[in-house]
Amino acid sequence: MIKLHHLNASRSIRILWLLEEIGEPYELIKYARDDKTHLAPASLKAIHPLGKSPVIELDGQVIAESGAMVEVLIKRFAPHLAPDENSAEYSDYLTWIHFSESSAMLPLLLKIFNEFEIKSGTDLKFLNDYAETEFNNVFSYLNDYLNGKNFLVADQLTGADFMLGFVVKGALKWLTSESKFLHIRRYVRNLENQTSFKRALDIDAN
Template identity: 70%
Template sequence: MIKLHHLNASRSIRILWLLEEIGVPYELVQYKRSTTTNLAPESLKAIHPLGKSPVIEIDGQVIAESGAIVESIISKYAPHLAPSEGTPEHTDYLQWIHFSESSAMLPFLLKVFNKHELQTGTKLNFLTDYAETEFNKVFAYLNNHLEGKTFLVGNTLTGADFMLGFVVESALKNLNIDDKFLNISAYIKSLEGLDSHKRAMRIESQLD
C-alpha cells in the first residue's frame, strides 16, 4: 500500500488528487503547517531529511519530489495516464511534467514573494520587473498552448495535468489573472470539475 505523507496547503495535493483518480488503496498521514511560521513541522524530517511534502513510502522505498512521485505511481499503477514511450506524445508529456516545477513555478513564486515584500514597504527594483516579465512570458506560452484544449497532452488526462494543475490553480487564486489568461482559466475549471479533484479537495478541506 502507498503511504502519502501529506502537508496541508502544499504540492502534496497533486499526489492526493492522483491517488483519488487511480483508486488504489493508500494511507494518508497528515501534517499541518505552523500557524506562526507557515512552515512544515519538524516531524516530517523523520520521513525525509528535507522535511518537505509530498513524500510517499512504497515497496519499502521513500520517494520525494512531486515529479518523481507522479511518474513512479503512474508507471506502477496507472500507465493509462501516460502516453506510450517512444511516441511524440510521450516526449510532450515529459516536457510538460518538468515545465511545472522548472519554467512555471519560479516566476509564480517570485511574483507571490514580491507581492508580500511590497506590502511591507520593501523597495524592489530588479525583482519586480524580472518577475513580471518572466511570469507573463511563461504563462502566455501556456495560455497559447491550451487554445482549444481540455488537457495538456493528447486531449486526455495525464500525469502532466496533475503536476501543472497545482501551479496554475495557485496562480489564479493568488494573482487574480483569470481575465488575462482565459485559456488557462478554462483549463483549471475543467480540472476542478473532475470527480477525483473534487474528492481530493474535500479531503484537503477536512484536514485544514
C-alpha cells in the same frame, strides 16, 4: 501499500489527487502547517531530511519529488495516465511534467514572495520587474498552448495535468487580465470538474 505524507495547502495536493484518480489503496498521514510561520512541522524531517511534503513511501523506499512520484505511481499503477513511451506524445508528456516545477513555478513563487516583501516595506529594484516579465512570458505561452485543449497531452488526463494543475490554480490570483488568459481559466475549470480532484480537495480540507 502506498503511504502519502501530506501537508495541507501544499504541492502534496497533486499526489493526493493522483492517488484518488488511480483508486489504489493508500494510507494518508496528515501534517498541519504551523499557525504562526505557516511552514511545515519539524516532524516531517523524520520522514525526509528536507522536511517537505509531499513524500511517499512505496515498498520501503522514500520518494520526495512530486515529478518522480507522478512518474513512478503512473508507470506502476495507472499506465493509462501516460502516453505510450514510443509515441510522439511522450516527449510532450515529459516536457509538461518538468515545465511545472521549472519554467512555471519560479515566476509564480517570485510574484508571491515579492508581494510579502513589498508589504513589509522592501524597495525591490530588480526582482519585481523580472518576476512580472517572466510570469507574463511563461503564462502567456501556456495560455496560447491551451487554446482548444481540455488537457495538456493527447486530449486526455495525464500525469502532466496532475503536476501543472497545482501551479495554474495557484497562479489564477495573479492572472489579472480576465480576457488575456481565458484558455488557462477554462483549463483550470475543467480540472476542477474532475471527480478525483473534488475528492482530493475534500480530503485536504478535513
